[in-house]
Amino acid sequence: MARESEASPDATLRAAPFGAAELADAQSEALTRIEAATDLASLEEAERQAVGKRSHFAGLYQQLRAFEPSERKDAGQRLQKVRRRLDEAITAKRAELTAAERVGRLAADRLDLTEVLPAARQGHLHLVTRVREELEDVFVGMGYEIAEGPEIETDWYNFQALNIPVDHPARSSVDTFFVEAAEAETLLLRTHTSPVQIHLLERRELPIYAVVPGLVYRRDTPDATHLPAFHQLEGLVVDRGVSFGDLAGTIETFVHAIFGETVRSRLRPAYFPFTEPSAEFEISCMICDGSGCRTCAGTGWIELGGCGMVHPAVFEATDVDPEEWTGFAFGFGIDRLAIMRHGIADLRSFIENDVRFLEQF
């Protein structure tokens, strides 16, 4: 602003009693001085010299008194105009210098934020916990309760009530850990989360909408894809008029919720003693979107788990009338889901508890 007035001096000043040139010179000199100030102290000095009591400018005000009253008004106005110009310049300069000084003060206080020492770190949840909680949340959102049960089970809950009597061929396909007890082979480490189905059917009011996450045990030698203990998530729905179509629809719903809307699901026949009809459920491969890749062995589909309509024998074992109530169950491995999603090559990383692994999730 100050520069602008320098560049176009007011034309009316030419007619001034103390001479337009004189007034213009006084203004430009004062403006130069203000502009030259480098800090607030020098600005104050410039202000004193420009418009202070002993300034040339103050002298011009003195001269006004000597003018003819007819000229005084006009001269006074012109003088006042210059004065305003200078005041504005000073205010602007002061703001500029104040800001610069604040910047300077802060700059002197600079901290390199990349030289900060590490503080105590936040701990990380186990990846399996993360996936498990995510799954639980999906089902809670669908109105399911989260049910749990003991890891030491009896033969009845783990096998017999699930339509797997002694000598059933399905027993030989699952290698069971038995727990030492007074009577041999009566207590075992549950081989699946399905015994909780029986507990629920025995103790809960119907209808039941529940999922059961938890640890299960199989006598498998640990390797990259097997652990003797692993996590499953089991679902159980028992209500009036529940159908296989409901099962397929429910699987589609949670597959969308967990994997995204673009992932598809399908069922194909399978066998489990405690469901009939039984199915394996598969999802379209997330890696190749179903076109076939190494993850899905070129099939475009990834097997996720088993499911089916609750076998009437299971209802009969728990005194539920299979004519009145029907239901479905499904189950899949939480750890397997986690390794699939995160490209983990070896399941054993989960139980090694290496901080370099734990901190990644």
Add this chain to the structure above:
Amino acid sequence: MRAPLSWLKSFTPLPAEPTERDTVLELGAELDALGLVVEGMEFVGEGLDDVIVSQVLDISPIEGADRIRRVVVDVGGGRTTEVVCGAWNFEAGDVVPFIPAGGELPGGLRIERRTMRGVTSNGMLCSPRELALADDHAGLMILARPGAGNAPGVELGMPLAEHLAIGRDVVFDLAVEANRPDCLSILGIARDLAAHYGLPLEVPVPYLAEVLPPASELASVSVEAPELCLRLTGRVLTGVTIVPSPPAVQRRLTLAGMRPINCAVDASNYVMLELGQPTHPYDLDRLGGRGLVARAARPGESLVTLDGETRLLGTRPARDSLAMSALDCLVCNARDVPVGIGGVMGGASSEIAADTTAILLEAALFLPVAVGRTARWLGLRTEASVRFERGVDPEGVERASLRVCELMVEAATAAGVAPPGLARGLLDDAPVGFERTRLSLRPQRANALLGTDLRAIDMVSLLEPIGYVVAGDRESATAPIELTIPPWRPDVSREVDIIEDVARTFGYQKITRTERRSPYVGRLDRVQLLRRQLRRVLTGLGAHEAWTGSIVDPAEQARAHLGEGLVRLANPMVAEESGLRAGLLGGLMAALRHNSGHRHPWLRLFEIGDVFFMSPTPGDGGGEPVVRPHEREHMALVLAREGDDAASAVQAWRVIADSLGIVGIDLVQSEPDLEQRGALTGLHLARSARLFVATGPGAARRCPGDTAGVPGPTGDCGSGTLVGSVGEVEPEVIEAFGLPHERIGWLEVNLKGLACSPRKAPLARPVSRYPSSDVDLAFTLDESVPAIRVEETLRQAATELCESVELFDVYRGSGLPSGSRSLAYRLRFCALDHTLTDGEVAQLRRRCIDAVEEALPARLRG
């Protein structure tokens, strides 16, 4: 189950050709949809286009080479050629496969013309493995050994595939579910496929003329144990010459994964694969007594099976619960000498040999559970035992044994020897008859269960092609459909099994997906919420979550002083994994050790998981309590950062208690006592304390019970219950785990106890808007008096005007009597309705001092 496409197509004209890959992949997808999951697909016979039949004319050594020889072969059409060969199993005159230079082996290896030690090799003579025909790589594949001169039936120069009659083929490797024994046969798979495609199924009906004398004069069969063997049949073949099977039979066996042996064994195996019925040929002359008896094995009886192993039968160790029903079925000769394990494996003594001339062919029905039991006990799952265990077609026994005889006659004919004679009559003892199951299917029930809208007639048309026989009215829309179940489907025992067949043959993918909404509001229960809150607080405290195994090494637990009284596994895989953890210390210490070994010793870790212990439970029917294994969920935190110790553990506990709003748990530190460790096992006796639910009326909350309502051991919650421990790991334990830490903090709590412990009242406490006043008080008191006593006394004395009591300094040293320390507390006072006057504050100060000095051996420090 390995199923060659050509074999399947011998039953039904499937729309797939090995040369047309797409048709094969499509068939694979249909098998998947039928529940016969394709685990692998092998395209065989490919890549043999360049291989021809040749005859070795001359073999001569190559000077300076002792591993290779120069071979001249006749490649037909009057041409001969020279090759260098490193195999030694052949002689001049042998007919062998030859691939000329420029040709490609299966797998794409190109054979080039090469010169070795001055001899040019114009191709290669091949081993079975090089041709991908078998695994044999010991030498060349010898197609015929006619000696010098022409080989009968061999046309030199003919393509090998044509010579072997091995067109291209595809082998499907199918995972057959345990409920579908019928699909452990080519016939069964073909039946499902034929029904699915709407194609005819042609089941071969074997026929053979019989000769005299009748079989009953040559041998006998009888069943002495109808609880193990439902039917035992025998056929007698005389005038047998043991020859190799025809190439087509060998080829199918090989593709199906079985090794061809001789015409008798091959015929038996072939029929097992084709029809699903295992049979067993005995050398009748070596059998001993000329007959077969099926009976229960007596305790301690043994037998050497075909594989040369001695098998002990009829006995079980005491811990096996099956001891009471430990019945193995033995097949014995007429003199009661064991000659086979029923349904599992035959004995070595009566094995078919090169000089066998008479055969007794056993075809039987063994009880599925008995075979399964015996196979499990022996650890001997054979192709036969798997089929018997799941159930073979009870109506297919006679057909299968006749088919074996038919194949043996065909083998003899193909080999140019006299065919064996089938003695007239079937030897048959069937104490337990078989009757087909009849069931009814309610169409509405099927539709309701499946969510379909099929008509009764639709269901019938889905079931009939897979062998169901419909009786009565098939048109009625509502009446139940009366069905006779196919005999090869032992799995179909009730209506719902038929409904599954309807769904399967209709196609799972065609069933409309519907939505089913839960009528409930989903939410986590108290323990589940607590678990989640705990996890967040613990990660906030810088701890990573670990997952250590619940199956533990007792020796490792002993290092953590937790090795005593572990719940044990009855059948551990290895001794190092034979116990169930009684606490989380061992696992987390091992996790620290692992990380320490990778140069990350300074860590905090936590785990939430079940621990196991022996505890009395009321006996059956409320009788005497029995001590049995139980489990409880624990949370443990190990603090092993630099500087972490018991104090860090207590601070962590306070953060946890504060964030969870837990107010009713007392920290109780008693005099160090080795005998009374209890919850402090593995912990530093003088730097650890127990956590108890505070006693007093209404202290504990109502127990929420287990989530699935499973009753656990009593004493898990309620006032006065021990809920955990806090402090430091015993130095000896730290050392045993080889850790570099001087001190490691520890906190372990029982989750259910925590969930039941008293919480802060939910009502808000108003906050004063008036200025507050601080009063600092330092007391000198004996080391034996816990600081908590001072704090409790101060809180009581300070009235509700006291906002907070905080220990801010602990001093030991000069100016204090030995054996004592000074504890400095800051009390902040304020009133809700006015600013406290100096007089009021002075009065409160006095009250507090007097209370402490009166209640405890403590003096205000001047």
